[in-house]
Amino acid sequence: MAYKCFECGKEIDTKSIERRIICPYCGSRLIQKARPEVLKKVKAR
Numbered sequence: 001m002a003y004k005c006f007e008c009g010k011e012i013d014t015k016s017i018e019r020r021i022i023c024p025y026c027g028s029r030l031i032q033k034a035r036p037e038v039l040k041k042v043k044a045r
């Protein structure tokens with residue numbers, strides 16, 4: 001699963017933050033999980 005930095009908005013590879021949840025680009029700890037674009041695929045019956 002990919003993560004996204006809340007500060008710089010860059011996507012972070014999971015391997016980069018295996019131990020520490022820190023953005024390798026700006027050093028921010030504000031990282032959120034990037035949601036895959038699946039939500040729109042839900043069809044209403």
Ligand SMILES: [Zn+2]
Pocket residue numbers: 005006007008009010023024025026027028
């Ligand atoms: Zn960042």
